Structures are given as C-alpha cells and as structure tokens.
Amino acid sequence: MAGASQLSIPVILGTPRQGRLSEHVARVMVEQLCKRGHVVTTLVDVRKLDLSSMDAGEAIKDAGFSESMLRADGLVIVAPEYNHGYPGILKHVLDSNLKEYIHKPVGLCGVSAGGFGGTRVVESLLPVMRELGMVSIFWDVNVSSAGKAFDESGNLLDQALPRRIDKMLGELVWMARVLRYGRDNVAVSDPSTSMMCSACGAPMNQHAQKVDFSSPRTADPVFYGTLQEIHQCAGCGNVQMRPAVAAQ
Ligand SMILES: Cc1cc2nc3c(=O)[nH]c(=O)nc-3n(C[C@H](O)[C@H](O)[C@H](O)COP(=O)(O)O)c2cc1C
Structure with missing residues (x-):
C-alpha cells in the first residue's frame, strides 16, 4: 500500500x-x-x-x-x-x-x-x-x-x-x-474477533475468508483445505492471515 x-x-x-x-x-x-x-x-x-x-x-x-x-x-x-x-x-x-x-x-x-x-x-x-x-x-x-x-x-x-x-x-x-x-473498511458479513496488527498495533479489518489448499495436513473436512481469515490494517497496510474458527 x-x-x-x-x-x-x-x-x-x-x-x-x-x-x-x-x-x-x-x-x-x-x-x-x-x-x-x-x-x-x-x-x-x-x-x-x-x-x-x-x-x-x-x-x-x-x-x-x-x-x-x-x-x-x-x-x-x-x-x-x-x-x-x-x-x-x-x-x-x-x-x-x-x-x-x-x-x-x-x-x-x-x-x-x-x-x-x-x-x-x-x-x-x-x-x-x-x-x-x-x-x-x-x-x-x-x-x-x-x-x-x-x-x-x-x-x-x-x-x-x-x-x-x-x-x-x-x-x-x-x-x-x-x-x-x-x-x-468493509468487513465480511460474519467477522470473528478482531485481530491486532502485528506491525502497528491497530485493529484490522477482516475482509475475506479464503481456503488455503497448500497445507493438506491441516485440511478442514468441510472445505478440503484450511479456511483462513484475511485481515487488512488500514493504518499501515499490513496483511495478516489466521485459520478461521471451526464453526465458521
Ligand atoms: C516456448 C515458446 C512457446 C511459444 N508459443 C507460442 C504460441 O503458442 N503462440 C504464439 O503466438 N507465440 C508463441 N511463442 C512466441 C512468443 O509468443 C513470442 O516470442 C513473443 O515475442 C512473446 O514472448 P517473449 O516475451 O519471450 O518474446 C512461443 C515462444 C516460446 C519461447
């Protein structure tokens, strides 16, 4: 950014x-x-x-x-x-x-x-x-x-x-x-708890969920890959990803 x-x-x-x-x-x-x-x-x-x-x-x-x-x-x-x-x-x-x-x-x-x-x-x-x-x-x-x-x-x-x-x-x-x-600014319709930016400490915006197929070992049986949350920091432009909680 x-x-x-x-x-x-x-x-x-x-x-x-x-x-x-x-x-x-x-x-x-x-x-x-x-x-x-x-x-x-x-x-x-x-x-x-x-x-x-x-x-x-x-x-x-x-x-x-x-x-x-x-x-x-x-x-x-x-x-x-x-x-x-x-x-x-x-x-x-x-x-x-x-x-x-x-x-x-x-x-x-x-x-x-x-x-x-x-x-x-x-x-x-x-x-x-x-x-x-x-x-x-x-x-x-x-x-x-x-x-x-x-x-x-x-x-x-x-x-x-x-x-x-x-x-x-x-x-x-x-x-x-x-x-x-x-x-x-626009969050996914079912955001999880907010994530703090590891670079600047500001709260991030969860704008997507994405299946990551690159780690078969952690594959979710529903989605056949790892369901990841994608978070964006509006302050410094950092992007972070973390596995979504199972219920989502
Ligand atoms: C391995 C290889 C396959 C190619 N296949 C095609 C093709 O399918 N259709 C085509 O119009 N040109 C083909 N070309 C020519 C390239 O499109 C042409 O060299 C063009 O300038 C873009 O590639 P370049 O950036 O490597 O020069 C091929 C070139 C190479 C090296």
Whole structure:
C-alpha cells in the first residue's frame, strides 16, 4: 500500500527468456503507469527472483517479492504466450504468495508472435487469478505480432499500444481504489474477533475468508483445505492471515 492517496501497482514481467519482447511491453506499461501522478510502480522481473525449483508455494517465498505484493493495491501481469499457455516460471512465482493478493485487482497483458495477441495466455491465467483471490478486470491488453510492435533496439513502433494500455489502466486504477476501500473498511458479513496488527498495533479489518489448499495436513473436512481469515490494517497496510474458527 502506498501513501493514503497513492496507489501501488507493480508490473510483473512473466518470462526470463533471453531476448524477450515482453520486456519492451512491460517497459511501456511502467511508463504509462508513471504518467498517472497518484500511482507508484516497479517492474518485478521473474528473472531476478531466484526461487528454488526444489519446492513450491509459500515455502519458497522471496521476501522482497512478498513485500511488494503485500503493499500492492493492484497488479499488472505482462505474460508471453508459450505453447498456448503461460510460462511455468510465472506460475511458480505467483504460487509463492496468497494472502498478499486477496481482493486486489489484476490487469493482464498477453504478448505473442502470432495474431491472437496472447489471448490464450490471458484466458489460461484467469482461473489462476481467481484462485489466488485476485479480481480480474474486463479490460486486457493484447500484443499481436510482437516482433513488429518494436524495432531492433526495442523502440515502440505500434503507436496505438500506449492508448490501449491506458484504457486498461483506467479500469484497473478504479478497481484498485474501490477494493482498497473495501479491504480497509468493509468487513465480511460474519467477522470473528478482531485481530491486532502485528506491525502497528491497530485493529484490522477482516475482509475475506479464503481456503488455503497448500497445507493438506491441516485440511478442514468441510472445505478440503484450511479456511483462513484475511485481515487488512488500514493504518499501515499490513496483511495478516489466521485459520478461521471451526464453526465458521
Ligand atoms: C516456448 C515458446 C512457446 C511459444 N508459443 C507460442 C504460441 O503458442 N503462440 C504464439 O503466438 N507465440 C508463441 N511463442 C512466441 C512468443 O509468443 C513470442 O516470442 C513473443 O515475442 C512473446 O514472448 P517473449 O516475451 O519471450 O518474446 C512461443 C515462444 C516460446 C519461447
């Protein structure tokens, strides 16, 4: 979470491939976000996150990435289409967090060599976004024939791209504001006892319950996973999760 009137919207560049054209698209995305005075952004490059491939999920959290997701009010994912799906490393990175994403909007940008603008990677990401607790928006960005959108040096040739990006960002920012208000102020209809923020001591707002399937040992027989409460601190932006009491 950025300052009271500012929104934090990081951009995840979802491929480590050498020579990736998605990097140019992500750069334009960051430039367009920076033009919005009330938005702060950073580029999160999956290539720079050295997550273990010997484990998965929250066990391999990268502290910097988790902090960036926890502070985020929304997210943009720039994902190339690889064999009609998303790069495995992007999923590996996304799977390393959960509570950090909940009730945050996500804008998806597909990049492809072919003529469908990464629509298949966008479609394949949607159920993942939903299960991670993010809120997908109805604007996407699609970059077809990515090789023609930039010159050899990465300079933008497709002059319509910033306008298309901007339309998506307009909707994303609106959703980010609304959902930030909701996380801070609107409680679930059946909140449990309030939780105090471990960072600043203020009472937190319980804005969601979410089944966490990553710990089969503590699975609730009703929900087949662990039912977790998600609490947000309006004061400092901290997010905490704790198992819900059994009756709920
Ligand atoms: C493993 C792999 C699979 C790919 N599969 C597709 C595909 O299914 N459809 C398509 O249009 N382009 C495909 N491409 C091309 C990429 O979409 C293209 O390289 C584009 O520039 C985005 O990826 P990039 O950021 O790695 O450059 C594939 C590229 C790779 C490396």
